[in-house]
Amino acid sequence: MILVFGGTTEGRMVAQLLDIQQMEFYYSTKLGSQQDVPGRHTAGAMNAQQIVEFCTANGIRLLVDAAHPFAVQLHENISQAAALLGLKVVRVERRSPEYALANVRFFDSWQGMAEAALESGVEPILALTGVQTIVPLKDLWSSRRCYFRILNTVQSEQLARASGIAMSWIIQDSNPESEEALIELVRKTDAQVILTKDSGYSGGLEAKIAVSQQLEVPLWVLKRPSLPAFDYVVYERKELLMLLLRLKKELLATEELRPGFTTGTCVCAAVKASIIALEDGAFPNDVTVYLADGTPARFAIFPNKLDDDVASCSVIKDAGDDPDVTHAKEVGCTIYRREDVGVEFKRGVGIGLVTLPGLQVAVGEPAINPVPRTMIAQVVEEMAQHYSITGGFTVEPFVPEGEELAKRTFNGRVGVEGGISILGTTGRVFPYSAEAFMGAIRQQVRVARSLGCNEIVATSGKRSESTLKPLCEGVPANAYIHFGNFVGETIKIADEEGFDRITIGIMLGKAVKLAEGHLDTHSREVTFNSRFLANFAQSLGYAEDVVEAINNLTLANAVVDLIPFSVDEPIYQNIARQCHSVCQQAAGDRLRVRLVLIVGNEAPIVVG
Structure with a gap:
């Protein structure tokens, strides 16, 4: 069981990936989640001891800190609880835009920002800092015209009223990070300076910088606080899923060995998502493909490219508890429209080339075995029927790390050079499968x-x-x-x-x-x-x-x-x-x- 501290864009991303991977988790927020996210929900602030008690009572084996960068006390509580429990912590961090602009000024504290505003005499002020900062900035709004934009929620309004500020200085906004809405807000308030904090891309900092530059209004930014030394820090969705799959095997293993999916199944998922993107104009967040026995297999999708006749995306392979060199690695496919009906296979990056006879694939062909070829062709046919596609596709699987990974296999000995093979008979990988091992020996x-x-x-x-x-x-x-x-x-x-x-x-x-x-x-x-x-x-x-x-x-x-x-x-x-x-x-x-x-x-x- 995993405990996710969320309530943020990053928290929603973590919850979605865990749901796709069918990994059980609790989703914790301070006030009760306003997000539509899967998982078991728990609400209420927890100190370090309460986190320890919750984890002990619910069999928590991994903590994920996806809370807001400025939730300083929560980060400390998570770190302390993890140390007491001997648990690992994954921190899902936000990236910030790189900037060096004349009218962007940085501060180490709210107090320093308020003192600078009071000394300069500048007003009106527009604070895009959130409802939790009204009290820390009381000295400022007590003597200067200062508008606070807050979320349009009951909880935010209650906190604003409790602070003692006049509600005429409160602007509730349900679309806070739109550049158009920000421009309108700055002009409406006639703001001479904008206050914000370094909340990263997902916190809308890039949009605030853009508006500041366009309107030539100074932007004052509170620096991001330092974090405890967590075990893992990730920034991107793909990076997070790779880590979660590694930890699923290393930290969250159960007595019963878990099966996984073959590279062939992974390519099928990428092919399906790519055809959807070509026809609908955008990649889906995830897709489900069906194995030979009818079992559904759901994959998160990571887009790479989309043009009129070309689409490319990847998935992250979950090999279960099998000692597979491609576990938690990227497997993808690029597809190209073609006039002829059917499927043509090409060799992508990291896919091996057959150089010796004796295999199931002819010399000179990409190392994509017959069963995966059939599975991929079936997916193409199903999607062609669904969208009434008259032509066919060239399918080019790829594994970015394939050439290096192949060095840890027997591919070189069987005449597969330059990458891995796309394998699979049932779509499933069974841990330590005698059948699979004997198949490799016979090959x-x-x-x-x-x-x-x-x-x-x-x-x-x-x-x-x-x-x-x-x-x-x-x-x-x-x-x-x-x-x-x-x-x-x-x-x-x-x-x-x-x-x-x-x-x-x-x-x-x-x-x-x-x-x-x-x-x-x-x-x-x-x-x-x-x-x-x-x-x-x-x-x-x-x-x-x-x-x-x-x-x-x-x-x-x-x-x-x-x-x-x-x-x-x-x-x-x-x-x-x-x-x-x-x-x-x-x-x-x-x-x-x-x-x-x-x-x-x-x-x-x-x-x-």
Whole structure:
């Protein structure tokens, strides 16, 4: 659960994004929100202790400070409460225009601004500072003609009356940030100076500066107060969503792993939003696309470009709890109108190019797999029917960080160069999916086979791969496969794809499980069996005290402390032989297996 301190433009933005992402949250305002925002609402000022009590009672795990920049005490209360609770705080800050203008003057306090006005004798004064500043500026309006523009709400009017100021000096305005309305207000009051505060773009500062320059009326600005040192500070909607998705995985994880969406689904959302923009003249705030099973998937839209025949936008990918390199990254699409009906695919920035045979996509094509191509074509067809579009579209997916992200994948080994692949079969990403992992292994094996390789080198990771390279001279890099924990499935795929030989490199921890007959060595499936290893040692004639010590181990690697490793040590030799036997039985008669046992940095044991 998240607690958002809002009541501002930024607060509304946070609430909308959290609602799109289906993240549960409370929306807190001082007087009761006048905004139409989703979420559970709570009203009333809270000090630090009250924030602590609220968070404790409601299971709050993240705080978002989207309150007004000048809500100084609230910022301090949030910071203090977060420290007491050990919670992280996201501050959604406002950007301010950059300006260096002769008639714009800055002040550090309301008192200093009031004293300057009194000394200058200037009047009438127009204060665009909000109802909360009437009392701090009492010395000014007590002796000078000073109009206060306030929001046209019951709460604002009550606060103004309570301050003691004559209501004839109060102007209630429901459209405060329109330049036209500001110009009319300045002329109506004959203001000789305008007072405001640095409330940023969303607070209308840019409009006030523009009016000040146009009418040549001095603008006096209260500087923005300093903020506590919050954990995260963001300024833009896209930046905020990227952060929220990272924190969703890091801080807000639940016991049940969450599924996410594929890059293919993300591109579909961008395509739909872009067609809407071309037809309606503006991008939607968000769109919903439907997965193969009818499940709706909602995405916030971030526009990039819109012309008569071209539209481009992006979404931020939520991969759920899967360790996906594109999680919380930007995925988008540019579409171009074309006369011919249907869809043509082009390669955008960060999308890989297929350079080797053996994949589902032909050499020279952008790495957009068949299922995502079909999904995208279906979206285009649906939108064409909805808008009665007679032509078609060129679809150009892009991932701005794709080329760099691809370096953390196996794309290079399967012949996808220069970026990531657009993948997906169901539209969903399932965390730690065995099906997806095995699909990736089969893809790598097929590419190796298409290159004429007869041997596969299967390892559990980079470290064991480095050990095997001197033993596998002449085997190209494309034939090195990471099996993770799926030893048996990798052997099966190598056999089905027609390989003659497979070399399997395995570390001691997985090797003990494999020797016991477990072809899937993941800890979810099987844990270290100390009794098996102890019996193994006993059958080889090791002393009873050593056997008993092995039986009490909790980690297989700890056996090295009891029996130092060497290539001649019987227990390690026999573990390697037993692993080879298990693998060869799984491979059958045709596929030959070579097993390499790796223990630390020592020379490995090779069987087969």
